[in-house]
Amino acid sequence: MNTFEQKRCQNMAEEIAQKVFINEELFNAFCQIPREIFSPLKAHAYRLDALPLANSQWISSPLTVAKMTMALDFKNADSILEIGCGSGYQAAILSKVIRRVFTIERIENLAKKAAQTFRELELFNINVKFDDGQNGWKNYAPYDRILFSAYATQIPEILLDQLSDDG
Template sequence: MNKDRAEERRLMIQTQILSRGVKDQRVLKALETVPRHFFVPEEFADVAYHDHPIPIGYNQTISQPYIVARMTELLAPEEGDIILEIGTGSGYQAAVLSAMGARVISLERIAELADDARSNLQKAGVVNVSVFVSDGSLGWDEMAPYDGIIITAATPAIPSILIKQLAVNGRIVAPVGPQHMQVLIRLTRDTEGIRREEYEGVRFVPLIGRHGWNS
């Protein structure tokens, strides 16, 4: 069996990503490069490239490939950007951003998941991602301002503390709304203020933290 699963990645891109309108070639290349099966529990390796989220333990999931692609395309990271990720999970989203040339600071509140993500990233050969155990809703002021911030859990609103950590011309992408259903939001900071755009409906696990959900 092909352990690299390159053909599965190509099929994933053709049937799940391109067919739904994601066109950014850099995003597609990153998805083709990153071995998604390294970022799921071993028992789910054979379905790693299927069109659905996968449980990774601790009531958390790795998002389906399309959602990762869509949020990455909306974030539009450039080579050399510093990106803050809220919710490391298994490390897959961070690995995709890294493959696009970004430096990623990733925050995970569950220490065991953070350890797993570091192991997954190392196995995949990713070197420009730093994972910290922290309340992601507070951000990470030490490396601010960020060229991009991506929240990979449902938040009732985008925390103002994160907006303050965003650079001029930077973008925040997040699922915003009640716990049962959210809308993808992109905020862009320019010299005149903050511009808000709304996209499709999504469903994520909740962001737990001081500026997220309590539980």
């Protein structure tokens, strides 16, 4: 990441911190992940807005990412399952505060693009699966946390079975 991108990331992290509480670890994560790589609207990437992606999907607002990540109480979490990878921005942020990230995306081109972006950023602790997130990812369960970055009308019991006892 060049100096200009670093400054844009830091400015966005500072703007987030003015609006919602984030701890130092999460603040640093926002400073390390260039949001523009995850959004087709590069000129708007550092605004605190949700932005459109392909296939009628959206990249969440950085404020939403911050609130959801803080709500995870991630301090003692070793692994997380994310349902709804999208472009991968939430997973990238999670990868800086949680050791192992497993993310599922039901739209194949988004899953492939996210996996490619993670490789380019050398985020090797993120695992991507193209599948319907309703069934979770049993192979790596149990997870310390499960995060829904996608819309869900209810939480399937099979996902709760993949959550660790302390999750």
